[in-house]
Amino acid sequence: MWSIGNSVNDWVENLSETKFAYLVLAPTLIIFGAIALWPIVFTFQTSMFADSFSQFRGGFVALENYVSILTGSRDPMLVRPFIDLSRPFQSVLPTTLIFTVVSVVFITALGFIQALVLNKTFRGRSVVRTAVLIPWAVPIVIQGMIFYLLFIPGGFGTQLLNDLGLVGPRPLSSSASTVGIVTLAAIWKRSAYVALIVLAGLQSIDEHLYDVARVAGASRWQQFRMITLPQAIPVLMIAMLLTSIGSMRIYGQIDAISNCSTMPSITCAVVGTFNGSLYGTASALAVLTAVLIGLVSLIYLGVLSRSRTGGF
DSSP states (O other): OOHHHHHHHHHTTTHHHHOOOOHHHHHHHHHHHHHHHHHHHHHHHHBBBBBOSSOOEEEEEEOHHHHHHHTTTHEEEEEEEEOTTTTTGGSSHHHHHHHHHHHHHHHHHHHHHHHHTTSOOOOOOHHHHHHHHHHHHSHHHHHHHHHHHHTTTTTTHHHHHHHSSSSSSOGGGSSHHHHHHHHHHHHHHHHHHHHHHHHHHTTTTTTTHHHHHHHTOHHHHHIIIIIIIHHHHHHHHHHHHHHHHHHHHHHHHHHHTTTTTOOHHHHHHHHHHTTTTEEEEEHHHHHHHHHHHOOOOOOHHHHHHHHHOOOO
């Protein structure tokens, strides 16, 4: 027994720092892995069974639910088609992707600009930083009600955009207008979150780089292009990844502004089919959502890895 204990101690002592760190973290990783994987496995298992209104699961149908969703034969159950490129704002996947791309672009751009401003030294900077974070701190339900009241018939936002010819008198009854309004709400709320992330990255840039650039006669644009932007790209990629994930699984803002009635999204489709006791279809949609988010995450991580290794 004593020899076994000594052998174990010798084995542990001979481990490298990296292997020892993995050994210490192994119990925690196993527990969290089991907690995270079990719902995924259970959801995928449920997606392999047919919908049944009389019991939790119907008969085993393998991948039939996925085929039905992707080919459009399950559209009557989804209320809105999953893929219909002829009606992009009235089908689930195109609406989700359009909202994700547009919101991520504007949220990242606005957040980056805010971070650049807040990174400067000026009087009242702490007050401005606090004010910028207020939209992010507003609860989603309250924010949704604000934008709902702005764009109801006769609302201030409705009158303003109607005068500009951008929306009709009832914008929340149009799928395209609703997507634009929810996108505007997402930009208003999430740009502060991106600004906070990017600001942390900007403050980690060595100030001596700017001192050397100024001595060399570099202009402010050259300093931004050669120092600030390359140093900020990894942080921007992380912010875009988190924003993309949040945009693809958005539900609260849609539900609070339009009640998912005019803006179909993947999460709205999941919740709607689940509430309709279509558990097989809801589980298949949830798995497709996870796969989509996983693919997008892999793309971001690949680009981020290339940027860190100088692949650009």
